Amino acid sequence: MADRHNRDLDRTLAPRPEPLLVPTVDAHAHLEIVTNAAPDSEEVRKVLDDARDAGVDRVVQVGYSAEQSQWCVDAADHWKGRVLAAVALHPNEAPVVKDLEHDWSIIAKLAEHPRVRAIGETGLDYFRTPPELRKRQQESFKWHIELAKKHKKALVIHDRDSHDDVLSVLLEVGAPEQTIFHCFSGDLEMAKICIERGYILSFAGTVTFKNAPQLREAVKIVPADQLLVETDSPFLAPSPHRGALNTPAQIANIVRAMADERNVSDAELATTLSNNAERIFGSFV
Template sequence: MRGGAPVSKGHQDARASERPPAPDPLPLPVVDNHTHLDIARDGGMPPDVAAALADAAAVGVDRVVQIGCDLAGARFTVDQIDRHPQMLGGVAIHPNEAPRHAERGDLEQAWAQIEQLAAHPRVRVIGETGLDYFRTGPEGVAAQQDSFRWHIDLAKRTGKALQIHDRDAHDDVMRILDEEGAPGATVMHCFSGDAELARRCVEKGYYLSFAGTVTFKNARNLRDALAVTPLDRVLVETDAPYLTPSPHRGATNAPYLVPLTVRAMAGVLTTDVPTLCRALSDNSERIYGPWS
């Protein structure tokens, strides 16, 4: 997780096991632009997908984009998008996974499997891909960058949206996108830059997706970035099971908590909640196409 003071492992476990109450429903439906319903938090069990989707729909989050960012997660995603009409999928090798595959000598084989899974018509996203210089050291940079370039090419060849993971790597992410040429729909997942980077992304036609981090007290830079993002370029996400919005930071995140982030975003954007909901839904359908 990003930001915040360190807390004890016991406190983390206690918070993660709490289930926050459902927020008030949104007045209009929105999309959780990026969630991981295949991932368990802190050694627990993964969520029941049908129940998670029903809980989300009850508060106005009637569609989700499920992201599988390793081979097991990508296979899970393709299986689940056939079962749940309110779910579209994304598949990729995460930037932290790419160096591990490279070290084993099977990165190209992993890419080939992702390309096969990406052919599914309800897979509308190549991602999350990108760069992560926080969890992977200098020895993994080359593999990450090679993998990022490969995923950009795949998104362009398949005509699918690209979702980008960018952690402590803003300059290289922007440089590689410029060098390769960004796909027509490029999404900065869990945007983590400042207002200057937000303006650069908007100028290039990218979409900025904000997670629960934008609600954190110490995230003034994210709110400043959101404030300069036009309504037709903004998205919302959970990145569940992590990055739970305030006031439940540290608990396990899930799509039903999106309304907390949406209402906080509306305040930053000085717009009413229905207007923001409409924009979030319209932007999602413009990028990914219809769910039905």
């Protein structure tokens, strides 16, 4: 996945924004794609330091393959106080890995690590996955849901062009207590369903895009305790830097956009988002 997406990335770095007055959390990032470096490298340190200077002092590093999930755990181990990990097979990876059960066994072992606080990103993606492979993708999603419930950890969902089936699977299998829709992409009606079911909606730079008015409507109605913010670095840099290389520092711009829509101060929203992240993922120390 990393190699495929790297070919599509503009490596021009989005400018660091004005810092938030209250530090907060990037709930979903892929630092290994941002840096193309080892988890304990100076390149990762620089990205984390730049984020801290922008008022983003904690990052959840999210997995998408067995090998890369190990990178996530190593990063969380090395950057204590600053990074936590999530581990999983991405829904685009699950249908195409050679031995799905072997990769599951690696994810299951990593899930036991104390600095792994979520299972993700898992879910469904019908944009890239042809119909004949979707059954295997759904099977993997259900396996990850059960793993999250077994370890009482949050579930991080990737949902692309698959809203109805994602919601149906969660009802069928039973959602974990903390179920997060990463980079929420639904409309107002889907947001209302998720809110009613107690799911957590995490908004990314897409909320600033001109062609996403439905996201701005959705972010207005989410109860404060069901809200997170993320970059999905290195993807989805917020406007006016759309297309540039995204990093956790851009949380500052996304928080400001969300605060404007919710008619609250940046500081109030940053505090809420920080508290929510610590409640859902636990302490970063």
